Amino acid sequence: MENNKRTEIGELGEFGLIDHLNKSVKIKNSSTFKGIGDDAAVIEAGNHVKVVTTDLLLEGVHFDLSYAPLQHVGFKAVAVNVSDVAAMNAIPKQITVSIALSNRFSVEAVDALYAGINAAAEHYGVDVIGGDTTASRSGLVISITAIGEAKKEELSYRYGAKVNDIICATGDLGGALVGLQILEREKQVFMANPDMKPDLDKYTYVTGRQLKPDARMDIIHELRELGVVPTSMIDISDGLASELFHICKASNLGVTIYEDKLPIDKQTFDTAVELNMDPITCVLNGGEDYELLFTIDQKDFKKLEKHADIHFIGHTTKPEDGKNLVTKSGTVVELKAQGWKHF
Ligand code: ADP
Numbered sequence: 001m002e003n004n005k006r007t008e009i010g011e012l013g014e015f016g017l018i019d020h021l022n023k024s025v026k027i028k029n030s031s032t033f034k035g036i037g038d039d040a041a042v043i044e045a046g047n048h049v050k051v052v053t054t055d056l057l058l059e060g061v062h063f064d065l066s067y068a069p070l071q072h073v074g075f076k077a078v079a080v081n082v083s084d085v086a087a088m089n090a091i092p093k094q095i096t097v098s099i100a101l102s103n104r105f106s107v108e109a110v111d112a113l114y115a116g117i118n119a120a121a122e123h124y125g126v127d128v129i130g131g132d133t134t135a136s137r138s139g140l141v142i143s144i145t146a147i148g149e150a151k152k153e154e155l156s157y158r159y160g161a162k163v164n165d166i167i168c169a170t171g172d173l174g175g176a177l178v179g180l181q182i183l184e185r186e187k188q189v190f191m192a193n194p195d196m197k198p199d200l201d202k203y204t205y206v207t208g209r210q211l212k213p214d215a216r217m218d219i220i221h222e223l224r225e226l227g228v229v230p231t232s233m234i235d236i237s238d239g240l241a242s243e244l245f246h247i248c249k250a251s252n253l254g255v256t257i258y259e260d261k262l263p264i265d266k267q268t269f270d271t272a273v274e275l276n277m278d279p280i281t282c283v284l285n286g287g288e289d290y291e292l293l294f295t296i297d298q299k300d301f302k303k304l305e306k307h308a309d310i311h312f313i314g315h316t317t318k319p320e321d322g323k324n325l326v327t328k329s330g331t332v333v334e335l336k337a338q339g340w341k342h343f
């Protein structure tokens with residue numbers, strides 16, 4: 001029988017599509033410890049493991065060169081991959097860099113991109129070990145693969161959390177989304193009137209969060225020094241709520257988080273209000289902060305309690321208790337994962 005069924009990708013969404021593809025994949029090698037479904041794949045390598053992760057960045061989808069300097073794009077392309085290595089509690093060691101370029105780009109432009117890539121490679125201590133270069137019909141495409149190392153027992157997967165673990169988030173959240181809104185607004189102003197010089201001085205923190213995120217390898221090294229292995233971990237690339245959903249799904253748990261514990265920077269808060277956006281919605285659903293979300297066993301709380309940049313935002317619960325946000329006024333509302341909709 002002829003099958004004329006056509007399913008729109010939007011019906012599945014990004015995560016549904018990945019689940020769908022995962023069903024068609026068969027793992028054949030015993031050295032493949034973990035395939036699709038975490039921040040990075042895990043491969044056995046003697047007495048330790050390697051983690052491998054890839055991210056693809058497209059001009060016009062992930063970055064806009066009318067306000068993102070090429071150097072920052074290069075740095076960010078590395079940082080987002082390092083962030084996925086960090087999310088496994090592993091240490092990044094090597095990257096490969098593949099680029100596709102249209103004839104709009106000069107050697108000097110590629111040099112600027114690589115100045116950012118090399119700066120990030122220095123910053124994170126990774127070696128650029130290869131890649132691929134090809135022509136593109138539509139702008140710049142960058143795909144980076146990062147390889148990291150850890151001992152097997154050091155790894156933190158999305159699936160390891162237990163009931164009553166403490167949920168931790170690093171840094172502050174929502175800034176990258178608010179920064180993006182400002183950059184887009186100023187771009188529109190500039191396009192309407194090219195004589196207007198964008199006034200971005202007031203917004204340097206949030207625009208920096210969008211243009212030049214820093215993967216939290218500092219936290220990974222500190223956790224090691226303190227002897228804490230998170231029971232589960234993920235990086236916050238699609239928004240806090242969406243990442244909490246991933247941990248809940250993988251670990252088969254519910255969560256309760258508290259609005260008054262959610263970390264937000266003052267400039268993020270003030271700018272969100274100025275843009276008529278709800279700051280808490282920005283924290284919950286803003287993407288691209290590249291902070292870490294992890295759970296710890298209660299016995300480890302004392303070791304992290306005084307850390308200035310780790311926030312204890314809630315705890316895990318039984319799956320039947322659901323996913324809840326306790327508001328400042330004490331009302332319990334169901335947490336919704338909006339995340340980024342690519343399709
Ligand atoms: P992250 O946001 O941490 O980069 P993603 O949501 O992109 O993670 O990916 C989740 C998982 O799905 C990862 O294990 C990733 O390797 C895998 N994945 C994503 N796209 C594909 C694909 N086209 N084919 C196979 N695996 C994929």
Ligand code: MG
Nearest residue numbers: 039084235237
């Ligand atoms: Mg990730």
